[in-house]
Amino acid sequence: MNRYLYNLEKEIFKTTFEPLMTARGKVLCSYEETRYFNSLVLVNSLLLLNEETTLPEKFKPIAGLHIGRKTKPLPKELKNILDNARKGVIYFSMGTVLKSQYVPMTLKLIEVFRKLKQTVIWNTEAKFPNLPSNVHTLKWAPQQSILSHPNCILFITHGGLFSLTEAVHFGVPIIGIPAFGDQITHVESAVRKGFAIHVDLSHSMSKDVYEAILTILSDPR
Structure with a gap:
């Protein structure tokens, strides 16, 4: 899976973030650096479904973020x-x-x-x-x-x-x-x-x- 996603993610990373950094007059770090030296990782993971484990402090599970505070009225x-x-x-x-x-x-x-x-x-x-x-x-x-x-x-x-x-x-x-x-x-x-x-x-x-x-x-x- 990592072998399949690596080049795909790298290309998306470059085409998405490089223009933004250039517009701010900054140089974009390499994909590898960002991958291994990031300061925050938002993980689409539901703790209730997973076995108890110790996660690094920078890993923040955010499953359920797509659920609104109020549900839309039914037709x-x-x-x-x-x-x-x-x-x-x-x-x-x-x-x-x-x-x-x-x-x-x-x-x-x-x-x-x-x-x-x-x-x-x-x-x-x-x-x-x-x-x-x-x-x-x-x-x-x-x-x-x-x-x-x-x-x-x-x-x-x-x-x-x-x-x-x-x-x-x-x-x-x-x-x-x-x-x-x-x-x-x-x-x-x-x-x-x-x-x-x-x-x-x-x-x-x-x-x-x-x-x-x-x-x-x-x-x-």
Whole structure:
């Protein structure tokens, strides 16, 4: 990873900061010097998800900085759906990279949602015929505003860092279905911390998701 990012970061560093320093009549330090002799490092890391460790004083974790002090109001139609969900809302989003049309188990998930008393809000680019009346799909969902609503009782997620950070911030338990990269370690950390259930992205996923939903909804933790 370092080998791949090195030249990319070096080029961005030079083209971004050299003109700024030149405008101030100063010389830009080399990329290597800046890398190893910096005075402050802002790290997009959520301490709650990580094992306890000692960090250098200049390392400052800032995960959650993207979460506003006030969440934006929900669109009227979506607000009505959440307000009237007497059995609670399950919010389902696999992020922007993994598309529903490429997941062969998607149609089976619809049948799982059909069996639930809860309302399901599904962030997906796909359109499905004959959706159950309790399932609502959105091409783009205001995630923070949904998670902050008191009727949102469960978040089914791919386990991206931003999504898990928001789930922690708003106190919503998760079912994590990691697909690749750091999503796997994020979900495993959340499981160890006690606010998540891990479900594999597999052909038995729909059955496993259903069992995980029943477990979380019946567990007072």
